[in-house]
Amino acid sequence: MTDRIQEFFRQRRAEGRDLGPCLVVDLDVIRDNYGAFAKALPDTRVFYAVKANPQPAVLDLLARLGSCFDTASVVEIQQVLATGCTPDRVSFGNTIKKERDIARAYELGIRLFAVDSEAEVEKIARAAPGSKVFCRILCDGAGAEWPLSRKFGCVPELAVGVLEHAHRLGLVAYGISFHVGSQQRNPRMWDGALKSSAAIFRDLAERGIHLSMVNLGGGFPTKYLRDVPAVKAYGQSIFRSLRKHFGNRIPETIIEPGRGMVGNAGVIEAEVVLISKKSADDQVKWVYLDIGKFNGLAETMDEMIRYPIRTAVDGDEMEPCVIAGPTCDSVDVLYEKQPYLLPVSLEIGAKVLIEGTGAYTTTYSAVEFNGFPPLETHVI
Amino acid sequence: MTDRIQEFFRQRRAEGRDLGPCLVVDLDVIRDNYGAFAKALPDTRVFYAVKANPQPAVLDLLARLGSCFDTASVVEIQQVLATGCTPDRVSFGNTIKKERDIARAYELGIRLFAVDSEAEVEKIARAAPGSKVFCRILCDGAGAEWPLSRKFGCVPELAVGVLEHAHRLGLVAYGISFHVGSQQRNPRMWDGALKSSAAIFRDLAERGIHLSMVNLGGGFPTKYLRDVPAVKAYGQSIFRSLRKHFGNRIPETIIEPGRGMVGNAGVIEAEVVLISKKSADDQVKWVYLDIGKFNGLAETMDEMIRYPIRTAVDGDEMEPCVIAGPTCDSVDVLYEKQPYLLPVSLEIGAKVLIEGTGAYTTTYSAVEFNGFPPLETHVI
Incomplete structure (x- = not known):
């Protein structure tokens, strides 16, 4: 994460352009x-x-x-x-x-x-x-x-x-x-x-x-x-x-x-779409993002690449989460076999930053799977 | 395979438009x-x-x-x-x-x-x-x-x-x-x-x-x-x-x-780009097509969907082949764990027809991974 990338996302949010996931490359x-x-x-x-x-x-x-x-x-x-x-x-x-x-x-x-x-x-x-x-x-x-x-x-x-x-x-x-x-x-x-x-x-x-x-x-x-x-x-x-x-x-x-x-020149800003549990006694929460395997994070295939994910509430108590993408495809799950620790206080609608995403993200995106567009990309 | 689809591909070849893989949906x-x-x-x-x-x-x-x-x-x-x-x-x-x-x-x-x-x-x-x-x-x-x-x-x-x-x-x-x-x-x-x-x-x-x-x-x-x-x-x-x-x-x-x-309304015509062996005593041949996981056949992931592949020399003696796509990505292999039987006489440059490809092919295509375009599609 660089200051220039942080400034770009700050500006984008201020202008209300943060409608979908976005990659910025420095x-x-x-x-x-x-x-x-x-x-x-x-x-x-x-x-x-x-x-x-x-x-x-x-x-x-x-x-x-x-x-x-x-x-x-x-x-x-x-x-x-x-x-x-x-x-x-x-x-x-x-x-x-x-x-x-x-x-x-x-x-x-x-x-x-x-x-x-x-x-x-x-x-x-x-x-x-x-x-x-x-x-x-x-x-x-x-x-x-x-x-x-x-x-x-x-x-x-x-x-x-x-x-x-x-x-x-x-x-x-x-x-x-x-x-x-x-x-x-x-x-x-x-x-x-x-x-x-x-x-x-x-x-x-x-x-x-x-x-x-x-x-x-x-x-x-x-x-x-x-x-x-x-x-x-x-x-x-x-x-x-x-x-x-x-x-x-x-x-x-x-x-x-x-x-x-x-790889380390790119950061994706994404949004938490839903946080839920599958049953009352579930040990892990499901966190659904607006980015997944089909619009940028194809390299999470078999959970091979494990990206660092930053939130505004890092430092709070953490709990194990399954992380999944936004499509109706059941293989669009990023991390499940080895759940990912995220803050307990993370909320629906919050932004997260996914680091190390400068390589193998933009062109891997599907054309329009489920109607979701390819990854918006800016080089600064 | 329908007569209308066969006629479409015949016409496309006759007009010299068969430059890359193509899906036709009837x-x-x-x-x-x-x-x-x-x-x-x-x-x-x-x-x-x-x-x-x-x-x-x-x-x-x-x-x-x-x-x-x-x-x-x-x-x-x-x-x-x-x-x-x-x-x-x-x-x-x-x-x-x-x-x-x-x-x-x-x-x-x-x-x-x-x-x-x-x-x-x-x-x-x-x-x-x-x-x-x-x-x-x-x-x-x-x-x-x-x-x-x-x-x-x-x-x-x-x-x-x-x-x-x-x-x-x-x-x-x-x-x-x-x-x-x-x-x-x-x-x-x-x-x-x-x-x-x-x-x-x-x-x-x-x-x-x-x-x-x-x-x-x-x-x-x-x-x-x-x-x-x-x-x-x-x-x-x-x-x-x-x-x-x-x-x-x-x-x-x-x-x-x-x-x-x-699913059964679509057929893809693809081309054999290369046929080779990895060593002199290899038991299987590698057959590389101009279509793979990133430009239409994403559902071969984990070899789950096994499409029927037709060639002009079907009926000839068969041998086990690994089938792979055209990109520089090593995961772009379609069938390897369970090799696929193809005719011994299949040659580089030959066309093959991949049936049952009407579902989950067009929109799954990557935007332009490795510079390969998304799947050309025609509905007739």
């Missing part, structure tokens, strides 16, 4: 985060993961600061290029692309693509000849609050063949990428994947193919309820692993922070 | 479904659950057929009234409402509201004086493919107090509602809730309060992969339970079908 916080990444990993280029928050003002700021961009679709590429950023600072980082989208990206000047299969290599060889490709490898994601499935990446043994295939088809076999899991709380989790990466570098070098780059992915956490290690600790740990596995031939590196860049 | 199927409900439950009024599919043409058709409407928000009320439907055919069926939204609904002519707590009754007494209220009771949802949480409803003992409170505050204590769980495959599951409802009718009658109505909710299934009982079986089973528990004083009844009204 660019000063993002500027600080970018600086912290640049300082902690001085030899690493930052590719901001656009999907975390593609608001034009956020992209404009990061482009001005010198950031590069990791994109998931042609629309995201266009959003980045609209800032004036040149295409050599943009990667098409989705391993699942239609061939016509690869061709469109190539037309727009993009020359760096992610792959994890020979079939994808073949599409790129046809639609974006001569481009650089990096192959994503599977990583177990232990220690992450939002562990990743096996959806992206292949086993390291397969990656050797994929990159050899790329080389054979006239592409530049450029490097390896991996992702240690979103909101990764353990800075040492990069070590295993760097070990695998170094082995792939050696395997391919023996075949005359020299890789240049390791994409360290994202995973850098933002602070929700629990404290997280500082970016500096991640930088030190990653550098130690690079030295250990690559010796004095450290490759070019890039990172793709999303949540770690914008 | 109004003839909805007309048939409405007729089947009216015939199976002749003494019951149909309140279509607008949230299942609020496309204007769908609402227009149902309004013309004489349907009433169950709404979740002021926006949905406005969408229904825009068809020319009068407000006495509309209920505000969300038990979680802001007081200013109740006031707005009252201004629009709405006089029938859902509650499940004394606090909600008090809001309605202030903002919609003299209106009818029905109290939702909890129901265990056994037998449903999409079982409901405890989010809506209170225990029957509390419902008596809630309705007494409504009566005391000048509202009309009108009835009881419950929901047996979405996609409920067992027509006998209404029996327990009807038994509880009858007991509440008796308890309140002893206090001089005479309820009029039982809202039987939704839960009527649509056919996905497995066959489901016909609507007729539900009508017979519900009528038997009404006779059993209410004797010859059967109350007014209403139903709120959503999925059962529109």
Whole structure:
């Protein structure tokens, strides 16, 4: 929470514009985060993961600061290029692309693509000849609050063949990428994947193919309820692993922070719609907000992300509550398995502030589920 | 799948407009479904659950057929009234409402509201004086493919107090509602809730309060992969339970079908973006489509709804596949725990048809997650 955000909400209430939930993102916080990444990993280029928050003002700021961009679709590429950023600072980082989208990206000047299969290599060889490709490898994601499935990446043994295939088809076999899991709380989790990466570098070098780059992915956490290690600790740990596995031939590196860049820059103001009990002897109260899984807080899925919630009566006696959203959908419950402590004196109609909501909230919103609009967003 | 839908997709491909996934909804199927409900439950009024599919043409058709409407928000009320439907055919069926939204609904002519707590009754007494209220009771949802949480409803003992409170505050204590769980495959599951409802009718009658109505909710299934009982079986089973528990004083009844009204009226055409393996000895293939959890198929959450997927090479040898969506989000996987059988000869770039997608697809779509647009939709 920053003074500027507090002032924005004060003003909004004073003007009677507080009709629904609203996210405010403070660019000063993002500027600080970018600086912290640049300082902690001085030899690493930052590719901001656009999907975390593609608001034009956020992209404009990061482009001005010198950031590069990791994109998931042609629309995201266009959003980045609209800032004036040149295409050599943009990667098409989705391993699942239609061939016509690869061709469109190539037309727009993009020359760096992610792959994890020979079939994808073949599409790129046809639609974006001569481009650089990096192959994503599977990583177990232990220690992450939002562990990743096996959806992206292949086993390291397969990656050797994929990159050899790329080389054979006239592409530049450029490097390896991996992702240690979103909101990764353990800075040492990069070590295993760097070990695998170094082995792939050696395997391919023996075949005359020299890789240049390791994409360290994202995973850098933002602070929700629990404290997280500082970016500096991640930088030190990653550098130690690079030295250990690559010796004095450290490759070019890039990172793709999303949540770690914008998560703590956003705060949502929401309203308590109803407080009730299901039976006379219920041990927990039900607190219903005007925001839920379908209009911004999709990442409460399986109660994975636990946002800090501030009220005007913090400090009063607390009691366990189930927190739910406003829709008629019964899965629109935020915290139930592990009830959330809220003040006993919290009342219907009160405002609450949900912190750490700068990432994965705006674009995740449903179009108009139950007639509720997407999340109102302001960047200041 | 209907001939009209097949013809629409044939035309769309011929015109080269098949650039992304697309849902087509056939109004003839909805007309048939409405007729089947009216015939199976002749003494019951149909309140279509607008949230299942609020496309204007769908609402227009149902309004013309004489349907009433169950709404979740002021926006949905406005969408229904825009068809020319009068407000006495509309209920505000969300038990979680802001007081200013109740006031707005009252201004629009709405006089029938859902509650499940004394606090909600008090809001309605202030903002919609003299209106009818029905109290939702909890129901265990056994037998449903999409079982409901405890989010809506209170225990029957509390419902008596809630309705007494409504009566005391000048509202009309009108009835009881419950929901047996979405996609409920067992027509006998209404029996327990009807038994509880009858007991509440008796308890309140002893206090001089005479309820009029039982809202039987939704839960009527649509056919996905497995066959489901016909609507007729539900009508017979519900009528038997009404006779059993209410004797010859059967109350007014209403139903709120959503999925059962529109689910089988819609088909999505999607495209295979990538087919790959994670390792050389992988037993399952990964098939990536251009539609996933974030642009229409949110109900594959926890693999709950298993849609039938048709291909042009059905009949060929089948093999187990993991099916995933196009975004860079690792939770965007549709079927993995229980792999899906697809033809060995299915190729990248092929079209597939996903049936039973008329309900809970369009409005569930994310605004623009990963730069992918919401689901293109046509009603024919």
